[in-house]
Amino acid sequence: MLTFTIRRLVLAVPTLLFISLVIFLLLELAPGDPMAQVPLTVPPDVKEKMREALGLGQPMHIRFWKWIVQFFWIEPQVLIDSMFGTTFSQGDLRVISWQTRSPVMDIVVQRIPQTLWVVGTAYVVAILIALPIGIYSAYRQYSWFDQAGTFVSMVGFSVPPFFSGVLVIVIFSVQLGWFPSIYDTTHRVDDWDSFVYQLRQMIMPVMVLALQITAQLSRFMRASMLDNLNQDYVRTARAKGLSEYTVVMVHVLRNSMIPVVTVIALGIPAIFGGAIITEQVFKVNGIGQLLIGAIQANDLPMVQTLTFIFAVLIVLFNLIADVLYGILDPRIRYD
Amino acid sequence: MTDKDRTDTLVPDEGLAPASTALPTTDVMEELATPPRSQWRDVWDQFKSHKGAMLGAMLFIFIVAGVYLGPYLWSIDPTQIDIRARNQGPSWAHPFGTDQLGRDILARMMSGGQTSVSVGITAMLLALFLGSFIGVVAGFFRRLDGPLMRLTDLFLALPLLPLLLVMMLLFREPLSAAFGLERGIFILIVCAIGITSWMPTARIVRGDVLAIKEREFVLAARSIGTSNSQIITRHILPNVLSPIMVSATLGIATAIITESALSFLGLGFPPDFPTWGRLLFDGVDYLQQYPERVFWPGLAISLTVLSVNYLGDGLRDALDPRIRGR
Numbered sequence: 001m002l003t004f005t006i007r008r009l010v011l012a013v014p015t016l017l018f019i020s021l022v023i024f025l026l027l028e029l030a031p032g033d034p035m036a037q038v039p040l041t042v043p044p045d046v047k048e049k050m051r052e053a054l055g056l057g058q059p060m061h062i063r064f065w066k067w068i069v070q071f072f073w074i075e076p077q078v079l080i081d082s083m084f085g086t087t088f089s090q091g092d093l094r095v096i097s098w099q100t101r102s103p104v105m106d107i108v109v110q111r112i113p114q115t116l117w118v119v120g121t122a123y124v125v126a127i128l129i130a131l132p133i134g135i136y137s138a139y140r141q142y143s144w145f146d147q148a149g150t151f152v153s154m155v156g157f158s159v160p161p162f163f164s165g166v167l168v169i170v171i172f173s174v175q176l177g178w179f180p181s182i183y184d185t186t187h188r189v190d191d192w193d194s195f196v197y198q199l200r201q202m203i204m205p206v207m208v209l210a211l212q213i214t215a216q217l218s219r220f221m222r223a224s225m226l227d228n229l230n231q232d233y234v235r236t237a238r239a240k241g242l243s244e245y246t247v248v249m250v251h252v253l254r255n256s257m258i259p260v261v262t263v264i265a266l267g268i269p270a271i272f273g274g275a276i277i278t279e280q281v282f283k284v285n286g287i288g289q290l291l292i293g294a295i296q297a298n299d300l301p302m303v304q305t306l307t308f309i310f311a312v313l314i315v316l317f318n319l320i321a322d323v324l325y326g327i328l329d330p331r332i333r334y335d
Numbered sequence: 336m337t338d339k340d341r342t343d344t345l346v347p348d349e350g351l352a353p354a355s356t357a358l359p360t361t362d363v364m365e366e367l368a369t370p371p372r373s374q375w376r377d378v379w380d381q382f383k384s385h386k387g388a389m390l391g392a393m394l395f396i397f398i399v400a401g402v403y404l405g406p407y408l409w410s411i412d413p414t415q416i417d418i419r420a421r422n423q424g425p426s427w428a429h430p431f432g433t434d435q436l437g438r439d440i441l442a443r444m445m446s447g448g449q450t451s452v453s454v455g456i457t458a459m460l461l462a463l464f465l466g467s468f469i470g471v472v473a474g475f476f477r478r479l480d481g482p483l484m485r486l487t488d489l490f491l492a493l494p495l496l497p498l499l500l501v502m503m504l505l506f507r508e509p510l511s512a513a514f515g516l517e518r519g520i521f522i523l524i525v526c527a528i529g530i531t532s533w534m535p536t537a538r539i540v541r542g543d544v545l546a547i548k549e550r551e552f553v554l555a556a557r558s559i560g561t562s563n564s565q566i567i568t569r570h571i572l573p574n575v576l577s578p579i580m581v582s583a584t585l586g587i588a589t590a591i592i593t594e595s596a597l598s599f600l601g602l603g604f605p606p607d608f609p610t611w612g613r614l615l616f617d618g619v620d621y622l623q624q625y626p627e628r629v630f631w632p633g634l635a636i637s638l639t640v641l642s643v644n645y646l647g648d649g650l651r652d653a654l655d656p657r658i659r660g661r
Contacts, residue, residue, distance in 0.1 A: 018489055026501060154387075154648075158641035160592045162599040162612075163633035166619060170626040269494075276496055277596055291497055292600060295504050303501055310494030318492065 005323050012315050019311040020071075024064050027300050067304065070095045075105050099299040107302070108287060108309065115286030118183070119275045121202060122209035127264060130214040134221025134260075138229060139248055149218060156215030165208045165281035172204060179204050183284040205282045209275065213267065220263050224256040231255075258328045265321040269313035381653040388649020394642035398635070402448035413442040413609065431631055435621065440614075444631055447609035452639070454524055454594045454610070459586035461529030466536025467579055471567055473537065474544025484541070487534050495531045499593065502527045503602040517608055524603065528590050536582040543575045577654035584647030588640045595636050611636045 042050075074094055094103040133153075137146035159167075173181035179200050189195050228234065229252055237247045276288030283289070287306060294302035382388055416438060425432050431440035473483035503523065511519035547553065548571070556566050595612030597603040604610050606617065611632040618628035 015489060015492055019493060022493065023498070023501075026498070026505065154641060154644060155637075158588070158644050159633075159637045160595060160640070162596060162615065163629075163637055166615070166622065166629050166633065170622060170629065174623055174626060276500075277599065280600060291500070295500050295602070298504075303497075307494055307497045307501065310497055311492060314492050314494060 001323075001326055004326065005319075008319050008322060012319060015315055016312060017068075019315075020068065020308055021064070023304055023307050023311070024067065027304055028060055067095070067301075071305070071308070078103075078105065095301050095305055097294075097299055097302045099294065099297050099302065104302050104305045107290065108305065111285065111287045111290050114183075114284055115275060115279070115288065118202060118205050118279070118284055118286065119209065119271050122206040123213060123268070123271060125206055126210040126213035126217060129210065130217035131221055131260075133214070134218040135225055135248070135253065135256075137218070138222045138225030141226065146222075149222075153215040153218050156211045157219070159211075161208050161212060161277045162281055164211060165205070165278055168204050168207060169281070181282070183282045205278055205284060208281070209271070209278050213271065216267070217260070217263070221256065221260050224259050225252060228252045228256045258325065261328060262321040262325045265317050265324055269310065269317045378653045382649050385649035385652055387645040388652075391642040391645030391649065394638060395646055398448070398639050398642065399452055402445055402452055405445045406442070406449075409441060409445065411439045411442045413438060413446040414607065415439070425627075432625070432627065434617070434628065440628065440631065443609045443614060444611070444635060447611045447614050447632065448635060450521075450604065450608070450610040451591055451594060451612070451636070454521065454528070455587045455591035455639075458525045458528035458532070458590035458594070459583055461525060462533040462586050462590070463536060463579060463583050465529060466533035466582065467540050467572075467575070469533065470537040470540025471544055471571060471575070474541040475548060475563070475567060475571065480541075483537075487537050490531070491534050493531070496593075496596070499527050499531060499597065500600065500602055503597055507602075516605060520604055520608075524594055524597065528593050532586065532589055532593075536579065536586070539578045539582060540575050543578055544571055547571055547574050577650075580654065581647055581651045584643050584650060588643045588647070591636060591640055591643075 078094065095105065096102070097104045097107060100107065133149050137143075137149040140146055169181045172178045181204075183201050183205060187194065187198060187201070189198050234247060234252060237251050238244075242251075275286065276291060278284070279286045279288035280292060287309075291303065291306045293299075294306065431444065433439055434443070469483055469487065473480045473487075506523055507520060510523045513519060514522055553566060553570055556570050561569070591611075594603060594610065595615065598610050598612030599616045601616065604613055606613065614632040615629055615636070618625070618632065621628055
C-alpha cells in the first residue's frame with residue numbers, strides 16, 4: 001500500500017507538469033496583449049520597458065521555467081516564512097498579479113476562507129442529507145419515498161446552479177425577504193446577532209450547492225446499497241437472526257460506503273469548479289469570483305495560478321480517493 | 336426471480352460458457368417456438384415500460400419541435416425593437432411579455448433555444464466522435480492503450496470549467512474575425528465543449544471493446560481474414576452502440592448546461608444573439624421587477640436537461656440485457 005502511494009505520488013509529478021504546461025501554452029499561444037489598455041500616447045520604448053517589467057521580454061521556455069520555480073520553490077518558502085518567521089524568500093520575485101501588482105498567492109490566501117466556508121458547509125450538509133436518503137430509498141426500493149427521492153435527485157441533477165440560485169433569490173429574498181441576496185464577506189461574527197446574520201446569508205448559497213451535491217450523492221448511495229442488499233452475506237446475516245437494523249446499518253452500509261467515500265473524495269475538487277457559478281450568483285468573494293475577475297481583466301498570472309491550483313486539487317483528491325479505496329476495500333490492494 | 340433462472344437467461348447471452356454446458360433449458364425451448372424478435376424490438380418494449388423515459392422523450396421532442404418549428408407559427412422577429420412596448424407583462428400580443436427594449440420574449444426564447452439545442456447536439460456529436468474513436472482505438476490496439484488512457488487521465492485531471500472560460504476569453508476574437516461573429520463563437524463553444532467532455536465516453540467504450548474483442552465472433556471474423564478496420568466497423572462498433580447512445584443523451588445535457596453556464600458568466604454568445612443562458616443572464620439585472628424574465632429561460636434549460644436525463648436513464652435500462660425482459 002505504501003509503495004502504491006509513493007508510486008502514485010511520483011506519477012503525479014509529470015501529470016502536474018503536463019497540466020501546467022498545457023495551461024501555460026494555452027495562455028501563451030493566445031492572442032491578446034496586456035499592454036492593450038495602456039493609452040496610445042505612451043511611447044513605444046516605454047511600452048517595451050513596461051512589458052519587460054511584467055516579465056514578458058524573455059523567450060517562452062525561460063518564462064515557463066521561471067513560473068514553475070516561482071510556484072514550486074519560492075511560494076512554499078513564503079509560506080514557511082509566514083509560519084515560522086524565517087527569511088528564506090527575502091528578495092525573491094514572486095508571482096505578481098497584473099491587476100493589483102501584489103503577489104497572487106496573497107490574494108488567493110485572502111479569498112480561500114470565504115470559498116471554504118460556503119463550499120465546505122454545503123458539502124457537509126449535502127453528505128448529511130444524501131446518505132440517509134440513499135440508504136432509505138434503496139432499502140424501500142420502488143416505494144413512494146424512493147420514487148420521490150429519485151425524482152428530486154433527478155431535478156437537482158438537471159437544474160443548473162445559475163437557475164436554482166436565481167430562483168431561490170427570487171423566492172426567499174425578493175418575494176419573502178427572509179435572506180439577503182448578496183453575501184457580505186466583510187461581515188464579522190463576534191456575537192449572537194452577527195452569527196445569526198452570517199447563518200442567514202449562508203443559507204441560500206449553501207442550499208443551492210447542497211442540492212446539486214445531494215442529488216449526485218444520494219443516487220450513488222442508492223445504487224451502491226442496492227448492489228449490496230442482494231448479496232449472499234446479507235441473507236446469511238438475516239438467517240443468523242441479526243436484527244434488521246444491524247443487517248442494514250452495519251453489514252450493508254459499511255460495504256456500500258466504500259465506493260461512496262471515494263466519490264465524496266473525488267467530488268471535492270469538482271465542487272470548487274462548480275462553486276464558480278454559485279459564487280457569481282450570490283456575489284461571494286471567493287476564488288471562483290477571483291478567477292472570473294482575473295479572466296475579464298486579462299490578468300494572466302492570476303488565471304494561470306488559479307487554474308493550476310484547481311488542477312492540483314483534482315490530482316491530489318484523485319490520489320486520496322485511490323488510496324482510500326485500497327484502505328477501505330481489502331480486495332483491492334494494489335501490490 | 337430466483338438466482339437459478341437468472342443464470343439460465345444469462346448464459347446464452349454472455350457467450351462465456353462452453354457450448355456443452357449451455358444446454359437449452361425448457362424455457363429456452365419455449366422461446367424457440369415463438370417467432371424470433373429483433374433486439375431493437377425488445378429494447379423498444381423495455382423503453383416503453385419506463386414511464387419517466389417516455390415522458391422525457393416526448394418532452395424533449397416537444398421542446399426541439401417548438402424551438403425549430405415554433406418560429407413558423409410565431410413570426411415576430413426576435414431582434415425587432417419596439418421601444419414603446421418595452422417591459423410589458425404577458426398579453427395576447429406577447430405571451431411571455433417583452434424585454435427592456437420591447438423585443439418579444441417568446442420569439443427570443445425560440446431563437447435562443449435553437450442556438451442552445453444545436454450547440455448541445457453538435458458538441459455532443461463531437462465529444463461522442465472523439466470519445467468513441469479514442470475508446471475503440473485504445474481498446475482494440477493494445478500498443479496504443481497505455482498512451483491513450485494516460486491521455487484520458489490527464490484530460491480528466493484538467494480543471495474543465497476554468498479552462499473553458501480561459502479558452503472562451505482567448506480565442507473569441509480571432510475566431511469571430513475568421514468566421515464571422517456568430518459562427519465563430521458557435522464553432523468555439525462547440526469545439527471547447529467537445530474537447531473537454533469526451534473522456535467518460537472513451538473510458539466506457541474502451542472497457543466494452545476490451546471485453547468484446549475477446550469474444551468468439553471476433554476471432555471467427557479474424558480467422559476468415561477480415562481486416563482490422565472491418566472488424567471494428569462491422570463487429571465491434573455495433574456492439575458498443577448502447578454505451579455510446581447512453582453517453583450521447585448525457586452529453587447533450589452537459590453540453591447545454593455548459594453552454595448556458597458560459598453565457599451566464601458573460602463569456603458565451605454576444606448579447607444581441609440570444610441563447611437560453613444569455614437570456615437568463617440578461618434577466619438577472621431585472622430580477623427585482625420582472626422575475627419571470629429569469630424564470631422562462633431557466634425553466635427551458637432545466638426541462639430540456641431533465642427530459643434528456645430521463646431519456647438517458649430509460650435508454651440505459653432498455654439497452655442493458657440484464658435488466659431487459661424482467
